[in-house]
Every structure is written in structure tokens, then in C-alpha cells.
Amino acid sequence: MITFQSLTVRRKRQIILDDISGHFPAGQLTGIIGPNGAGKSTLARALLGLMRYEGRVALQGQDIAGLSPTQLALRIAYLPQGQILHWPLSVERLVSLGRLPHLAPLSTLNPADSLAIEQAMERTGVLAMRGRDATQLSGGERARVLLARALASEAPALIVDEPLASLDPGYQLDVMDLLRRESQRGAMVACVLHDLDMALRYCDRLILLHQGRILSAGAPLEVLTPDHLRISFGIAAQVQTHGDEKMLLVSGRRSMTHSVDL
Amino acid sequence: MLRSLSSRLLISALLILSLFAATASLLLGPVDLGPARLWAAVIGQGDPIAQIILWELRLPRTLLGLIVGAMLGLAGAALQGFLRNPLAEPSVLGTSNAAALGAVAALYFGMAEWHPAILPAMAISTALLSLALLISLGGRTESALSLILAGIAVGTLAGAAISLSLNLSPNPFAAMEIMTWLMGSLENRSFQHLWIAAPCILIGMALILWDARALDALTLGEEGAKSLGMNLKRTQYRLLAGTAIGVGGAVAVSGAIGFVGLIVPHLIRPLTDRSPSAILLPSAIGGAALLTLADVFVRIIPSSNELKLGVVTAFLGVPFFLIHLVRARRLWS
Numbered sequence: 262m263i264t265f266q267s268l269t270v271r272r273k274r275q276i277i278l279d280d281i282s283g284h285f286p287a288g289q290l291t292g293i294i295g296p297n298g299a300g301k302s303t304l305a306r307a308l309l310g311l312m313r314y315e316g317r318v319a320l321q322g323q324d325i326a327g328l329s330p331t332q333l334a335l336r337i338a339y340l341p342q343g344q345i346l347h348w349p350l351s352v353e354r355l356v357s358l359g360r361l362p363h364l365a366p367l368s369t370l371n372p373a374d375s376l377a378i379e380q381a382m383e384r385t386g387v388l389a390m391r392g393r394d395a396t397q398l399s400g401g402e403r404a405r406v407l408l409a410r411a412l413a414s415e416a417p418a419l420i421v422d423e424p425l426a427s428l429d430p431g432y433q434l435d436v437m438d439l440l441r442r443e444s445q446r447g448a449m450v451a452c453v454l455h456d457l458d459m460a461l462r463y464c465d466r467l468i469l470l471h472q473g474r475i476l477s478a479g480a481p482l483e484v485l486t487p488d489h490l491r492i493s494f495g496i497a498a499q500v501q502t503h504g505d506e507k508m509l510l511v512s513g514r515r516s517m518t519h520s521v522d523l
Numbered sequence: 524m525l526r527s528l529s530s531r532l533l534i535s536a537l538l539i540l541s542l543f544a545a546t547a548s549l550l551l552g553p554v555d556l557g558p559a560r561l562w563a564a565v566i567g568q569g570d571p572i573a574q575i576i577l578w579e580l581r582l583p584r585t586l587l588g589l590i591v592g593a594m595l596g597l598a599g600a601a602l603q604g605f606l607r608n609p610l611a612e613p614s615v616l617g618t619s620n621a622a623a624l625g626a627v628a629a630l631y632f633g634m635a636e637w638h639p640a641i642l643p644a645m646a647i648s649t650a651l652l653s654l655a656l657l658i659s660l661g662g663r664t665e666s667a668l669s670l671i672l673a674g675i676a677v678g679t680l681a682g683a684a685i686s687l688s689l690n691l692s693p694n695p696f697a698a699m700e701i702m703t704w705l706m707g708s709l710e711n712r713s714f715q716h717l718w719i720a721a722p723c724i725l726i727g728m729a730l731i732l733w734d735a736r737a738l739d740a741l742t743l744g745e746e747g748a749k750s751l752g753m754n755l756k757r758t759q760y761r762l763l764a765g766t767a768i769g770v771g772g773a774v775a776v777s778g779a780i781g782f783v784g785l786i787v788p789h790l791i792r793p794l795t796d797r798s799p800s801a802i803l804l805p806s807a808i809g810g811a812a813l814l815t816l817a818d819v820f821v822r823i824i825p826s827s828n829e830l831k832l833g834v835v836t837a838f839l840g841v842p843f844f845l846i847h848l849v850r851a852r853r854l855w856s
Contacts, residue, residue, distance in 0.1 A: 309750055334752030345744035347607040354796050361740055362752040410743070414751075 262287050263308055263337075263418060263449060268316040270303050277303045278314070279473040285451045285466075287417070290444040292460040292481075293453045295470035296494050301453045302342065304470065305422050308451070309339050320418065334362035338416040342423045342453075344403050346396055352406050353391040356382055359413030381413035385439060401432030408439060418449040425456055437463040458509050461485055461500060469493055482507075491515050530801060533794050537808040541589065544815035548585040549577065552822050583714045588815040590717075591709070591773040592783055594724045596810020597803060598766045599784025600791070601731045604738035604799025605762050606667045612784035613770040615671055616657060616763065617678030618650050619781075622774035623705060624681040625649030630701050631688045643719040643775035650771025653677050654763055666745070670759070707778035707833025709818050716776040727769015728807065734758040735800035742798065780833045782840030783810050789847050 263285040270278040278300045285291045285308075293301045307314045310325055310333055318325045320336055328336070338359070346355070359381065360374045370378075382388045385405040390398065395406055404424060411419060421440065425433045433456070441463050444450040454460045460467055460481065467484040469477045471493040477484045482500060490498045498511040550561060556573055563569025564577040595613060602611040613619055625645035629635040635642040661673025685705070692698040737758040740748035748755060774780075787810045788802050795801040814832075817839060821830045 306746070311746060311749055329752070330749065330754055331752035334750060337750075339747070339750035341744060341746040341750070343744075345747060346742065347744070348604075348742050348797050348799065350742060350798055351796060354798055355742070358739060358743060358751065361736055364736070407743075 262321060263451070264319050264322075265304075265308065266317045266319075268304075268307060268314055268318065270300070270307055270312055270314045277473055278307065280316070281470075281473075281475050282316075283468055283475060283478055285418075285449050287449045288444060288447050289465040290441050290450045290452065290463060291466045291468060292464035293451060293468050293470065294455075294457060294460050294484075295476075299470040299493070300473045301470055302422050304468075305339075305420050305451065305453050308420060309333070309337055311339075331362050334414065334416070336416055337418040337420060338411040338414045340407055340411045340419070340421040340424060342426070344400070344407060346403070346407075349394045349396045351391070352387055352393050352395050352398075352409075353378065353382070355395045355406060356387075356391075356409045356413050359410045362414060377415050378413050381409040384412060384442070385409040386435075401428055401435065404428055404432060404436055405439070408436065412443065417447075419443060419451070421450070421452045423453050423455060425454065425459065433459060457485065457490075457494075457498075461507055461509055485509065530795060530805075533791075533805050534808060537805055537812060541808055541812040541815065544812045544819065545585050545589060547819045548588060548815050549581050551819055552576070552581060579713065580711075583712050583717050584709050584818065585815060586717055587709050587712050587720065587776060588818045589811040590721060590724045591777045591780070592814025593807040593811040594727060594769045594773045595780065595783040595814065596787040597728055597731055597807035598770050599810075600788040600799070600802045600806035601734075601738065601762060602766065602784075603788050604802075605734075605741065605758070606671060607741060607744075608667070608671070609789070610785070611671075612782075613766055614678060614779075614781065614784070616674040616766055617653050617676070617681060618767050618770045619774050619779050620678040620681035620685070621653030622646040622650040622771045623779045624684050626704060626775065626778070627685050627688050627701050630704060631692065631697065639713070639715050640719060643716065643772075646775035647719075647723060647768070647771045649681070650767045650774070653681065654767035657763060657767075658760070703831070704778050705833075706831035707780040707836075708821075708829075708831050709777055710829060712776060720772045720776040723772025723775070724769050727765045727767075727772065730761045730765025731769070732803060733761055733765075735803055738799035738803075778831075778833060780814070780836055782836045782844070783814055786840045786844050786847075787813055789844065 266282045268278055268281050269276065293304055295301050303312060306312045308318055325333055357370060357378050360370060360377060363374060382391060385408050387406050387409050390402065395403060398406060408424070424436050428436065437459055440450050440452055444465070464481055466479060467481050468475060469484050469489055476493050477489050485500055487499045490496055495515050496511055497513050497515050498509055501508055501510050550556060550558065554576055556576060560569055560573045561577065564573040598613040602613065602615065603609055623646070625648055626642050629642040629645040657673050657677050660676060661669040689698050689701060692701065737748060737753040737755065740751045740753045745755060788806045791802045791805045791809050795805065817835050818832055821832055821835050824830060
């Protein structure tokens with residue numbers, strides 16, 4: 262479990278995250294949602310110690326400020342935005358980068374590393390493309406390969422920043438299925454999401470950010486209320502339920518010049 | 524790092540190539556030393572002329588060719604990985620130009636005549652100064668782009684100062700001397716040069732090889748690398764210092780030799796798994812072989828003046844590079 266208390270992040274004079282507190286439980290898929298500029302990615306990056314912050318971030322009760330970068334990398338795996346890949350590595354070689362935090366200086370991959378790489382590729386369904394050049398894959402294939410890279414580290418927590426961007430609906434479902442499966446295996450999974458429908462359908466919990474603060478946190482149906490959606494996104498929308506299926510019906514734009522009554 | 528059988532094979536093949544290049548470099552030159560005369564000189568027998576040619580001229584030249592080439596190849600490979608830019612080479616950080624400026628200053632003010640060590644010492648000093656300038660300009664962030672921009676600024680400044688020295692040179696001979704040095708050569712180098720360059724190059728190589736893993740992690744971008752536990756700031760300092768010290772030492776004894784740092788990693792990359800760490804050691808050995816072979820070529824090609832090494836590497840380099848680009852175009856498009 263990751264907890265954060267009184268977390269404040271500033272960039273120059275601007276306050277990006279304003280004294281927020283909350284938690285990400287193990288075994289659950291938590292979605293971080295909110296409009297553009299609300300501070301979603303900043304929250305994800307602060308949890309990883311990639312940004313300067315005030316306040317406290319703790320992993321299983323231990324302050325992450327006391328952990329070395331390698332210790333932190335062994336505990337939290339991170340998949341950044343944008344499918345960045347600078348060299349044409351093979352899929353297997355790329356996934357093996359996830360083992361870097363485990364390697365002692367000057368050592369090479371041992372059988373445990375190879376097993377972790379193999380399992381990560383198996384769980385994401387990329388074993389068949391292990392020898393292919395990862396830069397030549399389609400967006401959906403590459404998303405799975407990069408996820409395999411993050412899973413190969415076998416960290417108990419996984420933070421994923423906007424994994425669905427530029428993916429077809431089918432691939433989006435694949436990625437969300439994978440993330441849910443990882444959380445069901447006991448991992449803490451936090452995922453920055455733009456797609457509210459996916460957040461509603463897949464996440465166990467949601468944290469809704471608005472102007473650097475948490476507008477609401479809890480079960481999807483508690484968070485995605487018409488009021489919250491109007492205040493944060495400026496849309497008129499509501500969740501509709503058909504049997505087990507839930508979906509978000511967006512009926513239109515509401516003026517952004519609203520008063521915020523929290 | 525020896526990762527697999529294929530990487531060991533590659534390294535062995537490159538070592539054999541380097542050995543071949545070094546042997547050719549000892550055997551070939553304006554004076555024809557046959558294998559028998561050469562061997563006699565090696566074991567301390569035979570005629571004194573052959574011994575002088577071997578021990579005073581060809582051996583230091585060969586050893587310098589090997590270590591300078593290795594340094595340039597390694598620095599190019601590491602910088603391409605670190606800056607995530609296939610066009611990076613040691614000169615993008617301005618180090619080569621800065622080292623050349625120190626050497627030019629030594630020639631311009633006549634200090635190079637006082638002692639053979641003065642010119643290389645000044646070249647290394649200005650290379651280190653350029654490193655300080657580079658870090659103060661662009662080294663505080665970990666962004667590759669700001670580092671490249673700072674490197675261009677430092678390199679251009681040093682280039683402008685070199686042009687100024689040519690502009691103000693007291694007579695055409697002084698200008699000619701500077702121009703000749705700038706073209707790069709290993710001619711008439713002694714063991715003294717080797718003792719100056721070798722420690723710098725060894726330190727530079729050690730600093731660069733230290734961070735092989737961080738270069739691999741950078742394949743995933745800066746954030747990706749940091750989330751894998753890499754301390755990019757330390758990597759950057761080590762890599763910049765290693766390049767400045769090593770390339771500074773190399774330029775100090777050989778002059779500005781371009782293209783080796785750019786081409787060698789490109790030739791090596793397709794023979795590896797393409798990860799930045801896998802090309803480091805092979806690029807160093809390949810650079811040693813390439814520069815030594817180019818230096819042999821310089822000696823055996825018939826011309827009125829001996830061709831300068833920097834000129835030959837540029838001429839050899841461009842077609843090689845174009846062929847490679849055409850073949851690998853799909854990777855970078």
C-alpha cells in the first residue's frame with residue numbers, strides 16, 4: 262500500500278498539487294482521473310520520487326525519502342507516458358531492462374531474472390514476438406511489451422501513466438484487462454486515465470483530481486457523480502446501469518465558469 | 524559486458540582485426556621492413572636503423588593509433604546512447620574543438636617549441652575547461668537537448684577562437700603549422716606522446732564504461748531510466764568527465780580526427796543486440812582497428828606529402844556512412 266500525506270508539489274511559483282492526502286491499497290486497481298492539468302501525472306511521478314515534493318509518501322509505512330533509487334525501483338515499477346523507445350531493441354531485450362534494478366554491478370542475468378522476464382512476457386502475451394524489433398510493432402503490441410518490461414521487475418506496486426493513449430478500443434481493453442489481472446494477483450496498481458468509461462468499468466477505486474486537489478476518492482460510483490463530473494470536467498454526464506454493465510452517458514458540455522461548491 | 528556467445532565472438536573477431544592492423548602498422552611504411560628484419564628488431568638484434576624505425580617511430584605510432592581510435596570509438600558509442608541520438612559523436616560536446624584550441628594556442632604563442640609536452644598539456648587543460656563551461660551551461664538539468672545545445676555553444680566558441688588565431692597569425696608559416704596540426708596525424712609521435720595520452724584515455728574509458736547500464740535504461744527515456752533506479756545526474760557527470768579527459772588526451776596527441784566516433788558505433792550496432800551497453804566495448808576495439816588501418820593507408824598511398832589522418836578518416840568515413848544510412852534508413856525514418 263502507498264500512502265501520501267499533505268503532498269504538495271510546486272513548479273516555479275505555480276502549485277501543481279495542493280496539500281493532498283490519500284492512499285493506494287494493495288490488490289486493487291486505482292484510477293487517477295481528472296481534467297487536463299489537474300495534476301494526475303504529477304501525482305504519479307511524486308509517488309515515484311521523480312519530482313520534488315513537500316509532505317510524506319510512504320510505502321508499507323516506510324517513507325520513500327529514505328530509500329535509494331534502486332530500492333525504490335525494486336518496490337515500485339513505473340510505465341511512463343508515451344511509449345518511448347529510443348533504440349531498436351528486440352522485444353526480449355527490452356523486457357529484460359525491467360531487471361536492471363536487480364542486477365549487482367558487473368553481473369549478468371541469472372536464471373531468476375530469465376524466469377521473471379519469461380513470465381512477464383507470458384502474462385502480457387508477447388512471447389511469440391520475443392525476437393522482433395520492438396520499434397516495428399504496432400501501438401497495441403508495443404503497449405503490451407512495455408507493460409511486460411514494467412512487470413519483469415516483479416515490484417509489488419505498479420504505477421502506469423496514461424497507458425491507453427492512441428490505442429484502438431480492442432487494445433485498450435487488453436491493457437485494462439492486464440492491469441486488473443495484476444491487481445488481482447495482489448499488486449498495488451495505480452493508473453492515470455483519461456477515459457472515464459474505462460475507469461468506471463475496470464477500476465476498484467478512483468481518485469478524482471481537480472485543480473491540484475482531490476475532489477473525490479472512493480468507489481467509481483461514488484466518485485463519478487453528475488456533480489463531480491460537472492465541477493471537474495465541465496460536462497453533463499451520469500452513470501447508467503444496465504444489469505451488470507455500467508456506462509457513462511455524456512450528454513453535453515457545461516460552462517466551465519461555474520462556482521465550485523465543495 | 525560479455526553477454527552472450529555472439530558478443531564474445533564479435534569481440535574476438537574485432538581483437539583479431541586490431542592485431543592485424545597493428546601488425547600491418549609495424550610492417551608498412553616508407554622504409555620497407557620485411558617480417559624478418561622486423562622480428563630481428565623486436566628481439567633486439569639486427570641493424571640499428573630497423574631498430575630505430577621500430578622502437579622510435581612505428582611502435583609509438585601504432586600504439587597511439589590503437590588507443591586514440593579506441594577512445595574515439597568508445598566515446599562516440601557512449602554519447603550516442605546517452606544523448607539517444609545516432610548522430611552524436613565526441614565533437615558534439617565541444618570537447619574536440621576545445622582541446623584543439625589549447626593546442627593551437629600552444630602553437631600560436633610558440634610555446635609548443637619549449638617542450639614536446641606543452642602542446643598536449645595545454646590541449647588537455649582546455650578540454651577540462653570546456654567541461655566546466657559545459658556543465659555550468661547545460662549540465663544542471665539531465666535533459667539531453669540542453670546538453671547538446673551547450674556543447675554546440677562551447678564547440679562553436681572554441682572554433683571561433685581557432686579561426687581568430689589563424690586570422691591574426693603573424694605569418695603564413697604559423698598559419699600553415701596550425702592548419703597542418705588541425706588536420707590530425709600520428710606522424711612523428713614518440714613514446715612521450717603515448718605517456719601523455721594513455722593515462723587520460725584510460726581514465727576516460729573507465730569513467731565511460733562505468734555507466735553502461737544507465738545507457739541501456741535510457742532507451743526508455745529519462746523518466747523510464749530514473750524509475751529503474753538510475754542516478755542520471757551522476758551518469759552525466761561521469762560521462763562528460765570521461766569524454767573530456769579521454770578525448771582531450773586523444774586530440775592532444777593526434778589533432779582533430781573526425782568521423783571515427785560517429786561511424787564505428789554505426790558499423791558495430793547491427794552486429795549486436797543494439798542496446799547501448801552492448802556496443803561500448805566492440806566500438807572501442809573497432810575504433811582502434813579502424814584508426815590504425817587508416818593510419819597504415821596514409822603511409823602506403825603514394826603522394827608528394829604524407830596525407831593527414833583526419834583527412835583520410837573523413838574521406839573513408841563519408842561513403843561508409845552514406846551506405847550505412849541508406850541500408851538502415853528504415854530504422855531512423
